[in-house]
Amino acid sequence: MTTLLTLDPGGTTGYSLWSVNDSDPIRLLEHGQWQSGIDGVISNQVVICRADILVSESFVDDGRTPKPDVQALRIEGALMTMRALAGQSAPIFQRNVYKAHAPDELLRRTGYWKKGQPHATDAIRHAIAWAKTRGHRPTIESLWPVPEMN
Numbered sequence: 001m002t003t004l005l006t007l008d009p010g011g012t013t014g015y016s017l018w019s020v021n022d023s024d025p026i027r028l029l030e031h032g033q034w035q036s037g038i039d040g041v042i043s044n045q046v047v048i049c050r051a052d053i054l055v056s057e058s059f060v061d062d063g064r065t066p067k068p069d070v071q072a073l074r075i076e077g078a079l080m081t082m083r084a085l086a087g088q089s090a091p092i093f094q095r096n097v098y099k100a101h102a103p104d105e106l107l108r109r110t111g112y113w114k115k116g117q118p119h120a121t122d123a124i125r126h127a128i129a130w131a132k133t134r135g136h137r138p139t140i141e142s143l144w145p146v147p148e149m150n
Helices: 037-042 045-050 071-085 096-101 104-110 118-133 137-143
Strands: 002-008 013-020 027-034 053-057 092-094
Touching (some): 002 045, 013 037, 013 118, 027 118, 037 045, 037 071, 045 071, 053 071, 053 096, 053 118, 096 118, 104 118, 118 137
Parallel strands (some): 002 053, 053 092
8 A cells, every 4th residue: 555645734734644546546544634734744754754745736826926924935845855854755835726637616515625624625635636647547547437428
């Protein structure tokens, strides 16, 4: 079994942990939200370093926010350092626009919508985006079934 950990980093960091193989859709094992910004992420170093694949949203200052919170940027650096020290592959960073691969309607229809946990829900979006953009056929077919023709 391969494990995939996806993160939506920030003051509150959303996470989702998945089981991945070549023949089945990705399977959600755990999800939640870590508080306290970078301190909360560092306190979960064991989870971060045990995951086979780590996907995290990347921080981009797009100019829309006058005083952007750079906590996510600090977390990116910590993730790269933790993974390197553990001998694990570097994190895969996704822009926030990747979340569009998993709109609210899809999450509600499939049971992946986590009411009251917006950051965990965004971490789930990143996992679905990862599977979709890598062409993980079992996940794609389970989330976007082709309608039967009569």
